[in-house]
Amino acid sequence: QVQLVESGGGLVQPGGSLRLSCAVSGRTISNWAMGWFRQAPGKEREFVASISARGLFRTYEDSVKGRFTISRDDAKMTADLQMASLKPEDTAVYYCAASDGWVATMDPNGYGYWGQGTQVTVAS
Numbered sequence: 001q002v003q004l005v006e007s008g009g010g011l012v013q014p015g016g017s018l019r020l021s022c023a024v025s026g027r028t029i030s031n032w033a034m035g036w037f038r039q040a041p042g043k044e045r046e047f048v049a050s051i052s053a054r055g056l057f058r059t060y061e062d063s064v065k066g067r068f069t070i071s072r073d074d075a076k077m078t079a080d081l082q083m084a085s086l087k088p089e090d091t092a093v094y095y096c097a098a099s100d101g102w103v104a105t106m107d108p109n110g111y112g113y114w115g116q117g118t119q120v121t122v123a124s
Helices: none
Strands: 003-007 010-012 018-025 033-039 046-051 058-060 068-073 078-083 092-099 118-122
Touching (some): 018 118, 046 078
Antiparallel strands (some): 046 058
8 A cells, every 4th residue: 555644844934944755655666756736725736846757857836946846765765845945825735646657747636646745834
């Protein structure tokens, strides 16, 4: 059974940084694409970043480009999201997702496995 568990969320001041980590268990992920999504209260779940299998390609939502970095460590079976220069509008529950395909997508329907989410709150 594949499980994804996010960690690293919390409260941070505007301009601060956080590193989210997604630990995968149940099977190897080297041939899987990984993604991060977020959902703010009253809003739809939205794409944040994705990384293809083997880390060949990375894609970011426009508002996080230059501030967020997605990475993966297939040996440790983790996928991380380094977030910097955080803004109040980044406040949301952040979800890790895995797709059993090589190519990552921005469409949440392209991911078959999801974590429970971790809360990120950016406030002074």
